[in-house]
Amino acid sequence: MKILITNDDGIYAEGIYKLACSLKRMGNIYVVAPDRQRSATGHAITMHEPLRAEKIKFFDKDFDAWAVSGTPTDCVKLAIEALVKEKIDIVFSGINKGPNLGTDVLYSGTVSAAIEGAILGYPAVAVSLADFKNVNYDVAAEFCCIVADIISKNPLPPDTLLNINIPNCKKENIKGVDVTTLGVRKYKNSFIERIDPRGQSYYWLGGEVIDEKNNEGTDIYSIKNNCISITPIHFDLTKFDLIEQVKKWNIQIK
């Protein structure tokens, strides 16, 4: 199995190291990841400047690894179309430090990288550890091998991928593995205004999560209850069931 690994926390993040080391036992590892923190870059690509891809020593390992000056989506495109000469079997993105749940997946570089893998026709998985503090990636990294093994035997349909969130706890404390929908994440007090030493204002994006009702069956509910969530994802944004309604408006260009 030839496994392409990327992330959005940057190639020197602990999560991608743990993921690569764990998946090593499943096959050959190719790491192509941003040269720095690129969280919340969504599905951005770099069109107005060129990309650099530097072959690097990946920690203490001899995996083929490139640090790329672009976004997670750039990394997957560049890996598959230019850097990695072998035919990739699966794309893993992660392990992200922090959850990627519900509506937030739209902003996530981790999930977007996996979406790009699926767009290019490869099985793809995004993996996030649902915590920011005292993180331990070992359980999540081990679970990725289980997932890689299952996907190799049960191919995903075209244009789909999996978004996985894993609680930050010991294996024995994980209560189960749920297949979920994306829940709803909303924020309040998103911006904090500050004044610089020259009297000019600027804004920090902040915001607290509003505790929306997220029922059983959503990824947010599962993580709250210490279960792993696996959400099947697609990327066709067409709202099919609105087409007939909009047709009835009979919009004309007068």
Added chain:
Amino acid sequence: MKILITNDDGIYAEGIYKLACSLKRMGNIYVVAPDRQRSATGHAITMHEPLRAEKIKFFDKDFDAWAVSGTPTDCVKLAIEALVKEKIDIVFSGINKGPNLGTDVLYSGTVSAAIEGAILGYPAVAVSLADFKNVNYDVAAEFCCIVADIISKNPLPPDTLLNINIPNCKKENIKGVDVTTLGVRKYKNSFIERIDPRGQSYYWLGGEVIDEKNNEGTDIYSIKNNCISITPIHFDLTKFDLIEQVKKWNIQIK
């Protein structure tokens, strides 16, 4: 009607000017847009540095207008949550120079800004002129008034928006207005490798569109046939019909 206008080509682009001037006759205009070209930024948000919002003179108009140092998504968030004190009725993003069709909407800052409007609970429309050369925004700008009027009378359901592409031609040459699905856009030869004066390689994202079969009913087909395409969009990436199949895999954490 209080109309928030943004784009991804930057606040000094011709397309946003034409859009704002045209929509003026529908109500009050608030322009909050990136201070520079931010195409292809997808749904990126700015978390690791603060945002600046400079109140500017918008060409020869007296609209309230702010140039923001962030992405199109940042602009919509910041406008609604901090800058514009009035309650907005609708968000327009555009008029983009170049099409936003099919799979490409994932990369589009124009569409992502409108998606952010919908996430925040506002009716939202993304508008693109389907050409890069000899662009004339007049027909598209006029059509936006028709759309604004129709949406004010026929509310969009929550969590949905419209993605509109308009041919770059005279009004009499537009063959109709189609309500469409997103087609499939794929590219080949995406990266062009170059060597810098110091012998180091770098990569430009390029690529030609592969002429995929895009049947009648898709946005790509409509634009090819000189029709306006209106695609209803949502942003729930859950692949619902895959949930039962993944459940059958019975993934356990051993």
